[in-house]
Amino acid sequence: MKVSDLSGIPTAYTDPLTKLNYATCSEFKRIRYLPQHIVNGYLALRGMSNI
16 A cells, blocks of 8 residues: 555555655645755655656
């Protein structure tokens, strides 16, 4: 099961640009404003790399 990278809520949504999982519209908007080094940090916590 996938969970949101921001809130930990179970979700089925993944942002195709950043590869971060999100659960709500507001999380999606927030993800799009994150600097790349923060996105990379979230992906590293999940054991992924941003290509």
